Amino acid sequence: MIRPASVASIILSATLLLSPAMAPASPARTAPEKAAAANSPHRPPSSGVWYEIFVRSWYDTNGDGIGDLKGVTAKLDYLQSLGVSGIWLMPINPSPSYHGYDVTDYQAVNPQYGTLADFRQLVDQAHKRGIRVIIDMVINHTSNESPWFKAALDPKSAYHDWYTWADQYTDLESASAAGDRAWHAAGKQQHYLGIFTAEMPDLNYDNPAVRAAMIKAGRFWLKQGADGFRLDAARHIYENFTWDVDDPAALAKNLAWWNEYRRGLDAVNPHTYLVGEVTQPAATMLAPYLKPLDAVFNFPLAVQLIDAAKSERNQGLGPTLDRSYAAYEAVGGKTIKDAPFLSNHDQERVMSQLDGNPQHMRTAAAMLLTLPGEPYVYYGEELGTLGKKPDPALREPMRWNRSTKARGETTWEAVDSDNGAAVSVAAEQADPHSLLHYYTRLIHWRSEVPALRDGGFHAYPEASDHLAAWERTDGHDTVLVVHNLAGQPQTMALDVPGEPHFTRVLKQTGPGAAIHGSTLSVPAYTSVVLQ
Secondary structure (H helix, E strand, O other), X not given: OOOOOOHHHHOOOOOOOOOOOOOOOOOOOOHHHHHHHHOOOOOOOOOOOEEEEOHHHHOOOOOOOOOOHHHHHHOHHHHHHHOOOEEEEOOOOOOOOOOOOOOOOOOOOOOOOOOHHHHHHHHHHHHHOOOEEEEEEOOOEOOOOOHHHHHHOOOOOOOHHHEOEOOXXXXXXXXXXXXXXXXXXXXXXXXXXXXXXXXXXXXXXOOHHHHHHHHHHHHHHHHOOOOEEEEOOHHXXXXXXXXXXXXXXXXXXXXXXXXXXXXXXHOOOOOOEEEEOOOOOOHHHHHHHHOOOOEEEOXXXXXXXXXXXHHOOOOOHHXXXXXXXXXXXXXXXXXXXXXXXXXXXXXXXXXXHOOOOHHHHHHHHHHHOOOOOOOEEEOOHHHOOOOOOOHHHHHOOOOOOOOOOOOXXXXXXXXXXXXXXXXXXXXXXXXXXXXXXXXXXXHHHHHHOHHHHHOOOEEOOOOOOOEEEEEEEOOOOEEEEEEEOOOOOEEEEOOOOOOOOOOOEEEEOOOOOEEEOOEEEEOOOOEEEEO
């Protein structure tokens, strides 16, 4: 979601209660089931890793300076070599904005990006490579230039009740749950609800026609071949004002809608994958959404991972994750349904948050890609792309070549001079020690070691606060993952009572890790997997 305020500024702590009246969710798909569905006897196992793409910034095939869907298709081999098993396309619908988070037509493609035929071709080619495709569903609000909203300006129109309007008792100065003004003027006589900006009027989900229209939109894209959706602003369907934040009644209505949405889509494709943007500061507050959805983005974990990498201390990360996953499993079952990530299009890029430190960047990546769930990587993250606010700088062109004038480079936004020729696919593919090769190795670990992809989680008692360690067990095998967060070698005891006995270094990000009797030694900034 595009926000005028930071994520942190809209997150408030509270205790969430579940309503017994919530509609039951459809049966959830487990990660192994989804992985099996995506694989064939001739294809390597899935990594379960997703990759977020801003089409405008990706690859330009017609020379207009704007990325397009044909450009995504053209670079599927790159994504396959990276090892990802799914891509999330930021909004591809028609929109008056560059970012697309204010949609005018839910059943069409932004003409700057191409056509529906281009989308179908992309999906077809992605599926041949074992890559799933989900698209952003901006479902909380439309554009104020949407035909629906333009019609709604007439109080006599059937579309008027598709939006929420102030009455004589409304406090027009009310703050929204997103931290901005909630009400916006439409002429002199009317005010409408738009919790993010005036350009994004909120849809009224108490209107059955709105619900039916949005389910219809989802079904349309499933019929075009989409595998599911990233649900923008998923908690804000009914969480509109400051007094709605973490209100059990608002939560219950949100979940009832998402259950209805799930059932509506499952009628077309019972394997539809839904991941929600739920900006909450604790796993216990994210967990309720795992009943109707397959996963939610783990915002608190992103903060923890980056803080641990930057400080070179685990800060109790393992035990915190134990508690988090216990909360998830209590709602979603034994399979840990999670969508961990480091940053996305709304946040400063990871490398910038880590002050450009390449070792800390590698540490953060290694932790992310050895965790349960299905991790998400933001485009360019694997190159170490820098990016700080304002928002367009977080979404600048992907660098394919050392020259920004090379064929296929997008030019809609200038590239930051700090992201020079060395921060490009061409340069990093040529360097065997590059961050790109590092990401590729870690992502392939998840395909090669099933426990890293599908296994559960158990924090391992750390011998030093400079080590983060956890076990991953998938029912067939148990591995121990150890990350040395610091710039000095570290040791850790392996003869912990009640824990498995690990005797072999299976994987390591750099040379030198070794087991001496019952002690593991790990070089600086190195991650290892033991068997």
